[in-house]
Amino acid sequence: MRLLSVAPDGGLQLKTYSEDQVPPYAILSHTWGRLEDYEVTYRDVLDGTGLNKPGYEKLLFCHNQAMRHDLTYFWVDACCIDKSNSTELQEAINSMFRWYQRAERCYVYLTDVSIRAGERQLSREEWLPSFESSRWHTRAWTLQELIAPRSVEFYSREHVYLGDKVFLAENLRRITSIDNAVLSNGNFLQYSIDDRIRWCETRQATKSEDKVYSLLGLCNIYLPLIYGEGEEHAMRRLRKEISEADHLITAPARRRPFMVPFERNSRFTGREHDLSQVSGMLFRGTETSRAAIVGLGGIGKTQVAIELAYRAAELYPDCAIFWIPMTNTESLDRAYSSLADELDVPGRRNSSTDLKLLVQMHMSRVETGRWLMIFDNADSMETWTDKQSDRHAGKRLIHCLPKSALGSILFTSRDKKVAVKLAESEVIVLKGLEPSFSVELLRKSLIHTEDVDRPCESELEALGELLTHLPLALSQAAAYLNSNDVSIATYLTLFQEQDDTAIELLSEEFEDQGRYETARNPIAATWLISFERIRATDNLAAEYLSLMACLEHKDIPHSFLPAGPSKKKQLDAIGTLTAYSFLMKTTSNTYNLHRLVHHATWKWLKDRDLSRGFTRKALERLDEVVPMGYENRHVWRQFLGHMGHVLDLDKISVSDELHLNLTWRLGHYLKSDGRYREAELRSLKAWRALELEPDSVAYRTFLTHQLNLGLLQKTLGEFETASQIFEGVTPFLQSELGAEHPSCLQILSALAHCYLIMGRLVESGQILTRVLESQRRILGDDHPDTLDTLKVCMEHSVLRGDLVQAERLGIAVIEGYRHSKREQQRACKE
Numbered sequence: 001m002r003l004l005s006v007a008p009d010g011g012l013q014l015k016t017y018s019e020d021q022v023p024p025y026a027i028l029s030h031t032w033g034r035l036e037d038y039e040v041t042y043r044d045v046l047d048g049t050g051l052n053k054p055g056y057e058k059l060l061f062c063h064n065q066a067m068r069h070d071l072t073y074f075w076v077d078a079c080c081i082d083k084s085n086s087t088e089l090q091e092a093i094n095s096m097f098r099w100y101q102r103a104e105r106c107y108v109y110l111t112d113v114s115i116r117a118g119e120r121q122l123s124r125e126e127w128l129p130s131f132e133s134s135r136w137h138t139r140a141w142t143l144q145e146l147i148a149p150r151s152v153e154f155y156s157r158e159h160v161y162l163g164d165k166v167f168l169a170e171n172l173r174r175i176t177s178i179d180n181a182v183l184s185n186g187n188f189l190q191y192s193i194d195d196r197i198r199w200c201e202t203r204q205a206t207k208s209e210d211k212v213y214s215l216l217g218l219c220n221i222y223l224p225l226i227y228g229e230g231e232e233h234a235m236r237r238l239r240k241e242i243s244e245a246d247h248l249i250t251a252p253a254r255r256r257p258f259m260v261p262f263e264r265n266s267r268f269t270g271r272e273h274d275l276s277q278v279s280g281m282l283f284r285g286t287e288t289s290r291a292a293i294v295g296l297g298g299i300g301k302t303q304v305a306i307e308l309a310y311r312a313a314e315l316y317p318d319c320a321i322f323w324i325p326m327t328n329t330e331s332l333d334r335a336y337s338s339l340a341d342e343l344d345v346p347g348r349r350n351s352s353t354d355l356k357l358l359v360q361m362h363m364s365r366v367e368t369g370r371w372l373m374i375f376d377n378a379d380s381m382e383t384w385t386d387k388q389s390d391r392h393a394g395k396r397l398i399h400c401l402p403k404s405a406l407g408s409i410l411f412t413s414r415d416k417k418v419a420v421k422l423a424e425s426e427v428i429v430l431k432g433l434e435p436s437f438s439v440e441l442l443r444k445s446l447i448h449t450e451d452v453d454r455p456c457e458s459e460l461e462a463l464g465e466l467l468t469h470l471p472l473a474l475s476q477a478a479a480y481l482n483s484n485d486v487s488i489a490t491y492l493t494l495f496q497e498q499d500d501t502a503i504e505l506l507s508e509e510f511e512d513q514g515r516y517e518t519a520r521n522p523i524a525a526t527w528l529i530s531f532e533r534i535r536a537t538d539n540l541a542a543e544y545l546s547l548m549a550c551l552e553h554k555d556i557p558h559s560f561l562p563a564g565p566s567k568k569k570q571l572d573a574i575g576t577l578t579a580y581s582f583l584m585k586t587t588s589n590t591y592n593l594h595r596l597v598h599h600a601t602w603k604w605l606k607d608r609d610l611s612r613g614f615t616r617k618a619l620e621r622l623d624e625v626v627p628m629g630y631e632n633r634h635v636w637r638q639f640l641g642h643m644g645h646v647l648d649l650d651k652i653s654v655s656d657e658l659h660l661n662l663t664w665r666l667g668h669y670l671k672s673d674g675r676y677r678e679a680e681l682r683s684l685k686a687w688r689a690l691e692l693e694p695d696s697v698a699y700r701t702f703l704t705h706q707l708n709l710g711l712l713q714k715t716l717g718e719f720e721t722a723s724q725i726f727e728g729v730t731p732f733l734q735s736e737l738g739a740e741h742p743s744c745l746q747i748l749s750a751l752a753h754c755y756l757i758m759g760r761l762v763e764s765g766q767i768l769t770r771v772l773e774s775q776r777r778i779l780g781d782d783h784p785d786t787l788d789t790l791k792v793c794m795e796h797s798v799l800r801g802d803l804v805q806a807e808r809l810g811i812a813v814i815e816g817y818r819h820s821k822r823e824q825q826r827a828c829k830e
Contacts (some may be wrong), residue, residue: 001072001099002080004045006063012045014080015073024276025073026066027103029145029152030058031111031135032078032206039078044547050079060110065107068436070273077098092698097217100148101314104272108145108154110134115156122779128171131162140205141213146172147188150311164267166444171666184266193219193242209234256320256369257333257342262302264310267444267475270437271304274428278308281426282372282408283316288401291412292378292419295430296581296594297530298472301412304430306372308410320371326378343368356400363402370406378411379533382419398422415531416579427580436476438464445478458489466495468596504671530580531604534565540573541565545582545601546610548591550618550649551642553598556591559625560642590638618646619658628665636669643669669713714750723754740774742785747776749789756796765800768793782820787813 003025007013009034017023032053033039040059044050061074066074082093092625111128112702113444115122130153145172146152152165165172169183178199182188188196196218205211209227216223222243226234274293295303296641309321322339324599325331336355345362361370372635378384384398401409413419422810433441439460446455467473481491535542548556563813564570577583584592593601605611626639650659670678726747734745748771772793775786782805790813797806 001075001095003075004059004063004080005073011048012040012059012079013041014045024071024104024272025074025075025282026062026069026071026105026107027100027145027149027483028058028062028074028076029106029108029136029142030076031035031139031142042079042082043084045079059131059153061109062107062681064159065153065155066105069105070434071104075103086225093213093225094216094222097144099147100145100217101150103149106141106145106149106152107154108136110136110154110162111157111366112136113156114164114251115160115162115184116159118155127156127162131168131172138202138204140200140203140211143176143200143203144214144217146176147178147182162439165444183771186451186694187292188218193351212238219731227803256318258309258313258321259338259342260306260321260323260374261325262306262323265303267304267441268307269441269444269471270433271300271430272309274430275308275311276302276783277428278304278410281428282371282410283312283319284408287405288403289408289426290411291408291426291428292413292429294413294416294419294425294581294596296470297414298470299432299581300471301414301430302376303471305376305410305412309372309374316370318370322371322373324373324375326375326380326383329383332383349759351408354400356397360400360402363407366404366406368404368406371402371404371412372408373402374410374412376412376420378413378418379415379529381415381421384418384422392737404689410641413534414580416581418579419573432469433464433474435461435464435469438467438469441471441474442478445475445482446523447482455488459492461491466492473596530582531601532787534576534580538576540569543577544573545593546605546614546617547621548583548593549598549601549605550611550615550646552596553593555586555588555638556593556642557625557638558589558591560621562621582792615646619650619662623658623662626665628668630672633669633672637673640666640669640673673779714754719757720755723751723758726751726754742775742779742780745771745778746773746788749785752789753792753795756799761796761799764792765796768796781812783815784820787816787820790816 001019001022002014002016003022005013005015015824038053039055040050040053045222046051050056059079062074062076066072077096081528082088098237109189110131112134113127115127117126145166154162154164154168157164161367162168169180172178172183173180176199179191182191197215199218200211200215203211203214205214207227208231209225209229211231213225215238219238219242220617221238222235223238223241225347226237229237266762278291278293282289293304295301312319313321320343322342324335324339328461333355336359337348340355340359340362343359345358347358348355362368363373365574383792385396411422413422416427425602432438441459442455442460442463463477464474473762477491478665480486481488503779511570531542531545534545544561547561551560560571561574562574572582574585580584582594582597584594586592602611604687605614622639622643626636626643628636643662647659647663647666730744730747730751733741733747737744748767752764752771755761755767772789775783775789790809794806794809797809
């Protein structure tokens with residue numbers, strides 16, 4: 001098989017692969033141009049010509065779409081087959097159905113469908129008629145191109161996505177008379193040969209024989225090509241081959257056991273790279289292959305396993321496939337019992353034998369043939385290591401797994417630690433969907449009616465981003481939107497209103513055919529299982545998770561986490577949270593807690609009356625690890641958002657010195673960082689919450705907040721408000737500290753400056769005279785506080801019109817700063 005790719009210089013290049021080494025690829029479905037020299041041919045690609053042919057645009061379109069889906073290679077019939085070689089052409093036509101089946105994506109390029117009328121973009125209702133009358137639906141070869149690929153996407157002349165064969169299934173059914181089941185799942189084998197031939201009756205081909213040859217893959221028949229024999233003769237030969245393979249006439253070929261409790265998910269989207277990786281780890285044929293899929297609850301592990309099972313059944317018809325749910329002991333035992341019955345394992349009815357050992361021995365035989373076992377929800381290591389019964393002490397489930405060069409075992413697990421123990425290094429970690437696939441999944445899941453506008457791309461992208469591209473969360477949101485007739489814009493607003501509303505939306509029950517009947521479907525419920533398991537197995541990890549739920553979800557410094565009983569225990573606890581995909585370490589020694597898990601954990605704490613206690617612990621920990629002093633700004637800057645988040649969770653109390661102190665410190669940090677408005681709001685919030693009498697225990701803290709607020713108001717230009725605060729604070733501080741305490745003098749200097757700006761020059765001058773005399777006597781001429789007061793005196797002189805005095809004071813300020821700087825440099829040298 002030859003595949004196309006784009007070379008570094010921008011030209012096209014072909015590479016040939018054997019059947020068992022073909023990399024993931026996309027495929028183009030199109031109708032050939034009517035002019036002889038329209039399409040780019042195999043010879044054009046070899047010669048580096050054809051760039052000016054009209055058909056070259058199709059190749060660029062296919063390449064660009066493939067790159068969007070992380071596919072380097074693509075296949076186009078016009079230039080990947082050497083049609084001048086009759087042997088190659090015959091092999092290609094007989095292989096083509098399989099090539100379409102194995103493609104990751106099939107892009108249908110409809111040159112006769114436009115979504116524009118001049119400058120105006122047409123609505124779906126306006127372009128649908130041209131879609132339904134497109135020439136593509138009338139051609140014989142496009143029948144297999146519609147049915148064989150898993151993913152068929154339709155694009156307009158302008159390269160605009162119109163929908164895939166699942167989304168457009170009802171329209172395609174009306175056009176082709178092919179049932180939705182075939183279009184959605186590609187399950188054509190349940191239809192008779194006559195049905196399959198009938199699907200092609202009204203279609204046309206340039207060469208009459210091709211109308212028959214295009215059916216070879218659908219009928220699972222190999223037929224030599226004899227161009228010139230005519231359609232009727234070719235059909236007789238096809239019928240003859242079919243009659244000799246009479247097992248195909250009424251039913252599909254007898255297949256090996258396929259025990260998967262779920263139908264194929266017609267909305268399955270993306271994950272091609274992950275599927276390719278897992279497939280590469282399995283079916284090696286040299287020893288028992290093991291692989292594991294891990295990821296956050298709701299990330300789509302089970303769905304990937306289901307899709308892999310169906311693809312394996314298509315690729316390896318001789319492969320027996322068994323699904324073992326590990327949701328509980330009963331489901332595990334039932335699955336093993338069904339498996340033993342299906343394989344007719346000898347001795348399975350004997351109650352004195354261990355069924356798992358019998359299955360192991362039977363499946364380890366070469367005679368059993370190729371098989372795949374899928375252990376879904378393998379989250380608990382105890383299930384694998386607990387002894388199965390007293391009669392078989394030491395025989396644990398992990399030791400009862402069959403071993404065969406023809407066997408493959410796949411595990412899905414929330415816990416990466418369990419996955420590594422079961423599959424060693426053969427582990428795939430699932431992440432959220434790519435944004436484009438999130439949009440595609442939502443389009444497939446949302447109800448579309450004639451009287452409801454389709455959601456715009458930006459809304460779908462915003463919803464995908466909000467739900468962190470988690471497939472289960474996206475499906476849950478779509479179910480909510482469908483059942484409540486709510487717009488995406490309304491859902492986005494609801495979700496972002498407050499944490500409780502977000503959790504309510506994440507806790508909505510909905511029907512999901514791809515999950516177990518006993519399972520709770522809401523995304524929040526899947527994490528609840530993980531929370532409880534962490535609490536049962538790793539107390540320190542549970543404490544870390546609970547403490548981090550009290551902070552902002554991003555950039556949590558490592559230093560915030562309290563030390564564990566040992567360094568190893570601490571590393572193990574962080575490893576547990578990372579293994580469940582709750583936590584991700586960044587390059588700056590900080591952690592990001594998954595945003596939706598952050599919401600769910602906080603709700604979990606509140607439901608169990610634990611939120612207050614952990615909020616308190618978080619405040620105490622912040623008090624310990626966040627230092628004072630501008631020189632430590634590289635440390636306290638990391639905690640500003642977290643301090644604000646925790647303080648907002650905890651109601652201010654008059655007697656709560658810790659909360660009051662942290663509130664004051666946060667305001668101080670924000671002010672030092674130049675974030676004056678935020679500092680003002682923080683201090684104002686604390687100030688208004690405390691209505692205290694002068695003899696109150698917390699009155700000193702209250703005044704501290706007032707003073708901080710006054711300095712902020714002055715910085716922000718609110719001089720009248722600042723002066724009122726300074727007037728209220730000064731008498732108490734003078735009585736407590738003394739009239740000439742440096743702090744009291746500093747406040748009086750600030751008050752004088754406010755009076756000066758407000759035009760109260762006489763009062764300002766009187767205060768400045770007293771303050772400056774005291775500061776010079778107590779602190780010295782070059783002290784920063786003295787110099788600050790001198791600057792205010794200079795402004796006072798300017799406003800009074802005494803420019804000579806202002807100049808003299810200005811020179812004194814400059815000389816004072818120079819002298820102060822020299823003293824600092826001397827002190828540093830000493």
